[in-house]
Amino acid sequence: MTRRTGQITPFQAVAGLVVVVALAAATAGALDLLLRRAEQQAPLGAPAQEEADEACPEPVRSPGDAPVVVAADELIECPNTYDGALVSYKGEAVRAVLRRGARAWVHLNDDPYALGLGPLHEHRTAVGGNSGIPVSVPVQIADGVTFVGDARHRGDILAVTGIFRRADPADGGGPTIQAQTARITQPGRPVGRPTDRARALTAAALSMTALTAALVARRRVR
């Protein structure tokens, strides 16, 4: 059997595939290097696996009891346990404060990015996604919130005590805490992100190369 012009042998096909995969892996590796160099930290490790689910405790509903200190994960995992209970909860105000008349909605995250380590890009330790719960607070408290968490800020930390509702009628059936008392325990702050020069240079070099390639391709096609 004779080979026609332009025919590909199986060896060439497999070798080509290997080269493409190797190039893709090398590009990803180079990006990783660039990222690590910028942050001067170890790469993000895989987050620890969550512990096995535990059974929910008995419902907490006695009106005279002291507030139960809770985390958002507990409220979501065991909504019936805490439904109607007086709870104490703490978290970082994120994204925005939504004012509604005499009250305002504040979404409070209580994950390690909020209460422990701070925003991810400050420490580069992956601990999973965000977890939080919406809290309705008096508008006077909301007015005191200076920073909400976003890319440029670490938000104020609020400690609230209030009634948890699994399906709050005031929110059309969503899980909420209606705060009776709330205070800012730790003010937020702007988060600095110094410009990474190596990344800027890489971007400039690649964009110039792409522009050159575009011009050459245009001339060739003409």
Next chain:
Amino acid sequence: MGLSCAPRAEPPRWRANDALRPAVPATSTPTVQRVLVRPDRRDLGLIGLYTGRILTGLGLVMLIPAALGLARAEFNDAFGLVIGASLSLLLGRLAEWRLATTRDLTWSHAMATVALAWLVATYIAAIPLYMSGHYASFLDATFDAMSGFATAGLAVINDLDHVSDSINLWRHLTQFLGGQGLVLVALSLFGGAGGLAGLYAGEGREDRILPNIRRTAQFIWRVALLYWLFGTAMLWAALVHAGLPSLDGLLHATMLFMAAFDTGGFAPTSASLGFYHSAVVEAATSILMVAGALSFALHYQLMRGRGWRELLHNIETRTLAVTTVGLFAVTAVGLARFGTYDSVEALIRRGFFHLLSAHTGTGFGTIPGRMFVTDWGALAPAMIVIAMALGGMAGSTAGGVKALRVGIVAKAVTADIHRIVLPQDAVLLQTYHSNGRREILRGAIVRTAVLITLLYFLLYFGGALLGLFYGYPLQEALFESTSAAAAVGLSVGVVGPNLETGLKVFYIFQMWIGRLEFISVFALFGYLYATVRGRL
């Protein structure tokens, strides 16, 4: 190339999509053999050229969030986006330089191009995501990029609430690009010499709205632009009414529009739509979700003033109406059985909204996903799974089996029952209404609908089996698998930064093959196989 039957004497040069043609009965050609022709450099070059054109389109779009990043002083993320855009443009232009040809795409080239372009585009789109520092590995960034393109909305990002606006916009733009169709973007920008029908169909679009594919692409963009203006304005007003500042409201409205109309499901905050505590916002997104789940062919009919007649007679709108009402009725029973909600408002804003979100393939949530497991009992989440599995209309941005196939299978079953009841000599002609005309329900159409439905269910169960292997309960494993394969995005908490690597890889595969509706991915596999095993 491809797998087919040919006479021994003169083996013709088959193409990959020939595998889709009806097999020749063995009795009519007794001396046949399977011929698999190996593709040559010109075949691969053509696929590379069109993949490059799609990458060029992708690179240009990536400059939009890069500009936002520079304007908002998010320089590191802006540089990451510029790096991604430059690589994309570089590959695209290199392909144009080295592989330019006047040859037309054949159907099989086009199918393989679509499947390959989606993979390469996902890889490129993951670059700025990974460089944002919010992903534990490049695989995680790839997962979110594919989730965006496939309009799934599942996410494994860490600390979303501290992500920059430019990266958030890029996440949502991937949904807009994937929903409208990556190839459609490239078609609109660069066009092509021929074979455009294959590229168009390769992205799971079945309806030819206008006789010319390029005019069809332009029409789809016009519809998207119209909804973008209307939808963003509506959402902006709703979000400002909900309490967001004007500028943030505009940004959130733009992102939510892309996620709603393209049935994506990403949201700017980790609490999804639950963040806004607003029935008005939920109503506005519901309108856009439904609009996104309607086929562009139906939008065409609506714009031509045939709206009500078409809505009443179209097999897909009828099917969607029946399944939505039926599934919601059972969901309501399931929620009532567990006493989850005690008001009609809560039932609508939580129960119906999530059913609509699932059925349209969007994936927005107004409660934390874990509460499907901890607060909804067993029956209501099962209805959510069924709604996700069925999906929206064919030729829309929704995933899943699609209402057209569900309707056709239902009609075929009804016809078979009728045949049993009718006299033996009676001739039964079953028809259905689609795209403004009445069609005869032929055996080949039913067979294709059943085949694709079967493939989807195999995909759902395959992912569920892997979930079981990793130790998740059946309910959760099936929920997540269906959500990925039908490109929905609702989650009961399995998908997240802690997701096992094996499941990440399989869900990426599910989102890819589910969004492209199998055929183009099969064509790409056929090409790979033929390259190694085909004859010269």
